[in-house]
Amino acid sequence: MDKQDPFHLHELAQRQARARAMGGDHKVALQHSKGRLTARERIETLLDPGTFDEIGLLAHSDLPEAADRSPADGKPTGYGEIAGCTVLVSADDVTVMAGAGGRVGVGKQYQAMAYAIQKGIPCIHLGDAGGARVPDIMGSDGMMSMVYPIKAAPRDRRVPLITTIMGECYGGPGWTASVSDIVIQVKGAIFAVGGPAILTIATGEQSTPDELGGWELHARQTGQVDLFAENDAHCLWLVRQVLGYFPSSADQLPPVYPATDPPDSRVEALLDVVPEDPKQVYDMHHVIALLADAGSVLELKPEFDGSLITALARLDGHSVGILANNPLVTAGAMGSGACEKAASFIALCDSFHIPLIFLHDTPGFLIGKGAEER
Structure with a gap:
């Protein structure tokens, strides 16, 4: 026993430092060369300064040959605060084994998420990974359920779940995104x-990454993504902004902010925006901007079926959800994409007690062979 350090605190500090060094200087530099932050930099940028309380820092792969090269098992996870609100944040560390998930790291994330949901704490996942580590998940003991537990798939929307796509995300981050609120x-x-x-290899098909999952695909064709960011910093700023519209859990009401406009103000400018002639088109975005508190409108899925606008906003400081037909696109007539967009948004707002406002200006549904096929 070391009489100078009987509790091995020096060794503990060294192990913690190695874990926080992630995959090493070379891989950190490679991540920076792509114009991207590391997983730990993303967490620090997202959270209020000095609030990150990490769990499982000393975790590593349960394969002996990978233990020394899997700090935190590539999944830094912990609790922190955003605007004073406690949140759980987990991240994929692409500098550690390409961010791919193993039993220990992903198990840590899902256990933390289960606890956060039980306690009414919003969950945020910062995705940047290439699926699962095949050697780690081989064997008969649970196989894939060890990495992606079946209990993680169903959601009753007890707390807001936000997922970001910040790198080449195949597999794991996509599963989380598919059941996320935002x-x-x-x-x-x-x-x-x-x-x-x-x-x-599997099909012989030749495709580029952008064709399979680039932002334009999800913005205009799939509607799977709600918001798009120019870079990491913008993405993390959007997370902070969108969280402000939601309560911490479904047991609470959304937060109320100081109103930016008098609640009894008359919106005379609407007379200039909405034409008297019902056959004349106009941009419903201008109407929404006039009705909502100044600077409070956050449109979701802005490029997916523009005949319907879905936006979070505030009225007199209170969160609201706005669904509005846009006469500029197909005269406001709704197709299958707009209907899916509406159903998804209504379910989101209903889950977290966000009142809904409907602005109708539509001749009805798009009809025809194409519509029937959808």
Whole structure:
């Protein structure tokens, strides 16, 4: 026993420092060369300064040969605060074994998420990973359930769950995103089930990453992503902004902010925006901007079926959800995409006690062979 350090605190400090060094200087530099932050930098940028309380820092792969090269098992996870609100945040560390998930790291994330849901704490996942580590998940003991527990799939929306797509996200981060309330993708990042290489091997199909899961695909065709960011810093700012519209859990009401406009103010400018002629088109975005508190409108899925606008906003400081037909696009007539968009948004707002406002200006539904096929 070391009489100078009987509790091995020096050794503990060294192990903690090694874990916080992630995959090493070279891989950190490689991440920075792509214009991206590391997982730990993202967490620090997202949270209020000095509030991150990490769990499982000394975790590592349960495969002996990978223990020394899997600090925190590539999944830094812990609690912190955003605008004084306690949140759980987990991240994929792409500098550690490409951010791929093993039993220990992913198990740590899901156990923390289960506890957070039980305690009414919002959950945020910062995605940047290439699926699961095949050696780690081989064997008969639970196989894939050890990495992606079946209990993680169903959600009763007890707390807000926000997932960001910040790198080449195949597999794992995509599963989390698919059951999230809000998904935010950085332009240049990829959100897909499988990558081009495995696709070519499995099917012979030749595709680029952007064709499989680029931001334009999700913005205009799938509608799977709610918001798009220019870079990591913008993405993390959006997380903080969107969380402000929601309560911490479904047992609470959304927060109320100081009103930016008098509640009894008359919106005379509406007379200039909405034409008297019902056949004349106009942009419903201008109407929403006039009705809502100044600067409070956050549109979700802005490029997915523009005939319907879905936006979070505030009225007199209170969170509201706005669904509005936009006469500028198909005269406001709704197709299948707009209907899916509406149903998803209504369910989101209903889950977290956000009142809904409907602004109708539509001739009805899009009809025809194409509509019937959808």
